[in-house]
Amino acid sequence: MLINERKDNLINELTSSDRWVKPACPFCGLPIARPTEQSLRRPLEMPVGSCNCGAVYAYDATGHNLGSAFSEALVFACNMDWDLAWNLLPGEDYCEDLLEKYDIQSHYIIPAGSYEGRRISGALYFIRMHNDIQEVVWPGVQEKLAKARSKTVSQPAAVRQNKGLRLNKQEIAALVENYQLEPLLETATHDNTIISCLQRMLYTGDELLRLKTADALGRVCAAIAKYNPALVSRLLQRLFTSITDAGYGTSNWGAIDAIGEVIANSPDEFSGYLPFLFKILEIDDSNFRPTALRALGVIARVRPDLITKTISYFVKFACLDDPQTRGNAVWLIKHLATPNSRPGSTETRAALKAIRGDQRLINIYEKGVFEQSSIGQLATQALARLE
Known part of the structure; x- marks a missing residue:
């Protein structure tokens, strides 16, 4: 009792x-x-x-x-x-x-x-x-x-670690610098801590190395997303936060490019973050705008259907005088002008024709190297695809 x-x-x-x-x-x-x-x-x-x-x-x-x-x-x-x-x-x-x-x-x-x-x-x-x-x-x-x-009430399954190849920070940095990505991708299948190391490398002042790192991070995240997509989403949230919190500071270097690469490599999983890039694009800042256009171009190169804005929306950026903004906007328009896209408006074609004489050169990142192209060449290529 x-x-x-x-x-x-x-x-x-x-x-x-x-x-x-x-x-x-x-x-x-x-x-x-x-x-x-x-x-x-x-x-x-x-x-x-x-x-x-x-x-x-x-x-x-x-x-x-x-x-x-x-x-x-x-x-x-x-x-x-x-x-x-x-x-x-x-x-x-x-x-x-x-x-x-x-x-x-x-x-x-x-x-x-x-x-x-x-x-x-x-x-x-x-x-x-x-x-x-x-x-x-x-x-x-x-x-x-x-x-x-x-939502499961049990603890999430332990991340698969300590199996197979593991790399230290120096090895990861050397592989990125030499653009040897296969060992990074192999490691990512069982060790997600590689994300943190690559994120830290985004803060370098070397633009080419920064873009190589963003490229590597996008590919690594695609491998990790197969078994831990939440981790990649948290990375994206941290990258966006670094942009909004840091403002004009250098701590956001590489963040926008990394966001573009992550979405481009896993578009079905993370395309919902695209509206944030459009918000960044509207920030009147010479540092943010050309980089946001480049990130959108990286995505448009593989999935132009995900860019919900029309080609004419980006023409206003192509008409700005800053060479990086103009060049990246035209490069983006080029990738949006697919054979299945609607023909460009008269105003769009007229704007691109006016840019054809711009001989200023910009760097276009491609698989670990910079390729130079004049803004006029890019405009000519975009026009050819539109017409």
């Missing part, structure tokens, strides 16, 4: 409101379901969910990436419409709230912050669109969630 009484007291203690709290929507108070991952690999790497009242939430396992959780919840609430998401205003277009100390394994809020020896620091970031926007996006959100697969 005494044992049963103690057992009941223990159960009551463990399930009392100060130890376990069933998660509920902060907007309507209804219970919510466990967050789920999307079945298709998209730039949403955090599990997401929705409430019947129209709120959407994203799960941050650490509680330290709330900025990313906010972004993912906001974009998912917009039915993956990135342009819509970044043009909305808090308070005016949507409400936001946060639930902390959430444990996805038990699906409870643990106010004490620990359970069974585990530290509980997860968070659910909530976004609820105002009614006029929600009416438009909600059906698509529900359709995506219906196809979602449940």
